[in-house]
Each structure stands twice: as C-alpha cells, then as structure tokens.
Amino acid sequence: xxxxxxxxxxxxxxxxxxxxxxxxxxxxxxxxxxxxxxxxxxxxxxxxxxxxxxxxxxxxxxxxxxxxxxxxxxxxxxxxxxxxxxxxxxxxxxxxxxxxxxxxxxxxxxxxxxxxxxxxxxxxxxxxxxxxxxxxxxxxxxxxxxxxxxxxxxxxxxxxxxxxxxxxxxxxxxxxxxxxxxxxxxxxxxxxxxxxxxxxxxxxxxxxxxxxxxxxxxxxxxxxxxxxxxxxxxxxxxxxxxxxxxxxxxxxxxxxxxxxxxxxxxxxxxxxxxxxxxxxxxxxxxxxxxxxxxxxxxxxxxxxxxxxxxxxxxxxxxxxxxxxxxxxxxxxxxxxxxxxxxxxxxxxxxxxxxxxxxxxxxxxxxxxxxxxxxxxxxxxxxxxxxxxxxxxxxxxxxxxxxxxxxxxxxxxxxxxxxxxxxxxx
Numbered sequence: 001x002x003x004x005x006x007x008x009x010x011x012x013x014x015x016x017x018x019x020x021x022x023x024x025x026x027x028x029x030x031x032x033x034x035x036x037x038x039x040x041x042x043x044x045x046x047x048x049x050x051x052x053x054x055x056x057x058x059x060x061x062x063x064x065x066x067x068x069x070x071x072x073x074x075x076x077x078x079x080x081x082x083x084x085x086x087x088x089x090x091x092x093x094x095x096x097x098x099x100x101x102x103x104x105x106x107x108x109x110x111x112x113x114x115x116x117x118x119x120x121x122x123x124x125x126x127x128x129x130x131x132x133x134x135x136x137x138x139x140x141x142x143x144x145x146x147x148x149x150x151x152x153x154x155x156x157x158x159x160x161x162x163x164x165x166x167x168x169x170x171x172x173x174x175x176x177x178x179x180x181x182x183x184x185x186x187x188x189x190x191x192x193x194x195x196x197x198x199x200x201x202x203x204x205x206x207x208x209x210x211x212x213x214x215x216x217x218x219x220x221x222x223x224x225x226x227x228x229x230x231x232x233x234x235x236x237x238x239x240x241x242x243x244x245x246x247x248x249x250x251x252x253x254x255x256x257x258x259x260x261x262x263x264x265x266x267x268x269x270x271x272x273x274x275x276x277x278x279x280x281x282x283x284x285x286x287x288x289x290x291x292x293x294x295x296x297x298x299x300x301x302x303x304x305x306x307x308x309x310x311x312x313x314x315x316x317x318x319x320x321x322x323x324x325x326x327x328x329x330x331x332x333x334x335x336x337x338x339x340x341x342x343x344x345x346x347x348x349x350x351x352x353x354x355x356x357x358x359x360x361x362x363x364x365x366x367x368x369x370x371x372x373x374x375x376x377x378x379x380x381x382x383x384x385x386x387x388x389x390x391x392x393x394x395x396x397x398x399x400x401x402x403x404x405x406x407x408x409x410x411x412x413x414x415x416x417x418x419x420x421x422x423x424x425x
Contacts, residue, residue, distance in 0.1 A: 003177045008147040009169045018141045023118040025073045026081040027111045032057040033085045034108055050086050074139045080121040119162040128159055136171055153177050166245035181312040188272035190364025192356050195291050200356035202364040212255045213294040220247050255296050263303035272314035273304055274367025279320055316367040329361035
C-alpha cells in the first residue's frame, strides 16, 4: 500500500525564497487554468481538455512577456498543479453524476497568495534525490537539510514540499510500502467514542479525553486578542500572527501524536476493532462543535482503518443508526431514548449498565455479526480428504467461447467518463 512519510526540513533563507517562487508559479498556473475553463463555460464553448489546457497556460504562456518567469521553475511542478485542478474537476463531475461517495463536491476555487499554506509536488521526472549525507536535492532549490526521524522503507515515487501557516517546511514522501502483518491475537474490541471519555472499550477500559485545545484555550485567546490589537499589514501584526499559528500547530501536533499512539496500541493488541460510524460533520454543527473538533474522531478512525489494512487486522464500522446505547447487552431489549446526563440505567431483565460500556459491548456484538454476514469463517475450515476417499476428479469446464460481433465497451466507457460540452463547470 502507498504510505506517506512526513519529515521536517530546514531550508536556508535562499532556499526558502526559491520555494516561495515555485509556490507562486504553481499557484498562478492553477488559477490560470481555472480561469480559462470558467471563461470557456461563460462563452458557451466546450470543456477544455487537459492537454489543450496544459498547452494554453504553460507552453504558450511561457512565450508571453507577462508569464516568461514560468521558465525559472521546474516544468513538472507546473504540470502537477494542473493535475490537481483536473482532479478537482473530475471529483466535481463524478459527484454530479452520483459516482462519488461522500458529500457533494463543489467547483474548484482560486488559490490565494495570502494563504500561508502552500504546497508543490516533485515527481521522479524532476529527478529529486536523497543524497548520501541525508540531504534532499530539489531542482531549482538545492540541497535541503532533512530532520530524519526514521528511514524510508523504499525509494519514494514523489515528494511534496509544504509550508504550513506557522512558516514551517515539510517534505512528504510517497512510498510503496509492503504490508507488515502482526501475530494473530484472540482479542477483539468494540469502541464507543465520546467527549467526557474519548474512548470506552467493550472490556470496560476507559480512555480520558486529553482535550488539547481546551488546555491551550487560555493562551490562544490571549494571543488572539494581542493579534487583534495590531495594525493589519504591519510587521508586528505578522509576528503576532505567526505566534498564534505556532500555538495552534503545537496543539495539532500533540493531538496527532496522541491519536497515533492510541490507534497503534489498539491495532497491535486486538485482532478485530469495531467502531460506530459517527456523523462527525453533523455533530460539528451543534453546540458541541468545539469539543467534537478537539476530539479528532475522524482522524482517529482513519488511522485505525489504514493501520488495520497494513497489519492484516479486521476493522468494521457499525451503522450509526444502530441503538447501541439503549439496547441491553445481556438480553437484547431495546428501550426508550436515554438523556445524555443519565450515565447508568437499569434493564427490566435486572441488569444495570454503564451507558458507555454497554454501548461498546453492543458495538462489538454488532461488528461480529456484520463480519459473519460478510463472509467470515463461522463453520470449521475444510480438511483435505484422504487419498482413498477422493477417488474422482471433477472434469475441467470447457473454455468459454469468445462472443463475436460485440463491440468493445472500453472506448465508449472512456467517452462517458470524459466531461463534454454538456457538462457545465
């Protein structure tokens, strides 16, 4: 599977200027391509193909006096900026046709030069190289120092250089990494995610919510007030903005590190992990929005999912409409809705349940049932028959005759997938 390995890099002042120049060129090409397609749509012309767009905003633009500085940056970086634009349009068209899962995608938007978060991507065609001294050689930039925290398992296929809002630079390598299966475990766990406790396990273990943003809230509020008192555009305003961005980055890094450690522990100790498919986007629009975003449920579930695939573990999402809280984990009786302030409740069968532990047990039971429905091994595995018992062989099936006169559907499928003049951007 493809994995991303992210490292902090320390470019010199000259290298930072070179990267900023490449950031700007990639942003201009992206915006020029978006503007060209918008103008074609408003004029009633057909959708501009990817090849024609590349020729228009890169090849021919370099010949003009107002875009001749595009020659100073690697051409592959500009092509990758257009590839990002084409991917955004493809996602939009697939979303319109109902072929894309998840929320509806909108039209791509222009990139702003005032946005401190910028990124560029170098592919193998740009001939980036990791040197013997540990530095990263980038075209038109030079040899950049990398803070290696761990080694790369394979040779990377691409590297993305990013600058975050706090002014830090990172290099993210895409690597085709082999699976790392872990030893089989007899344990499985159901997880109920919450706010008072971040995770409650089906075995009764409770993990407290660290609330990184809440703990740093006082300092962030103070920095935000100090920023509001500075004159916009001044050097002190820029300095105060960077200080605030670094405080937010510290909270983000601490949360990500904690989620990685917890998800790794759960995948390592359990053969199967079951969680509830929460509607995080909907919960983030309620009065609990700040706490929901601070918890990082979506990020945690994503970590569990890809780590389970890599380490050959089982991961399942239980339907969000499953009544895990108000169902008795002993008798299966489904009761009425339980208010949030009620943390314990009793079932008519006589069982007394902790609200969260009971929900985790039900999630585990529902995950096991769903796993069995999807083809898990429930009955004993087949055993090879003795040589004397297996005395007959099944005749091989005749080769399937090739059907003649049926045209290939691949060309027509490609035509349907390509956006035409009728698809309006």
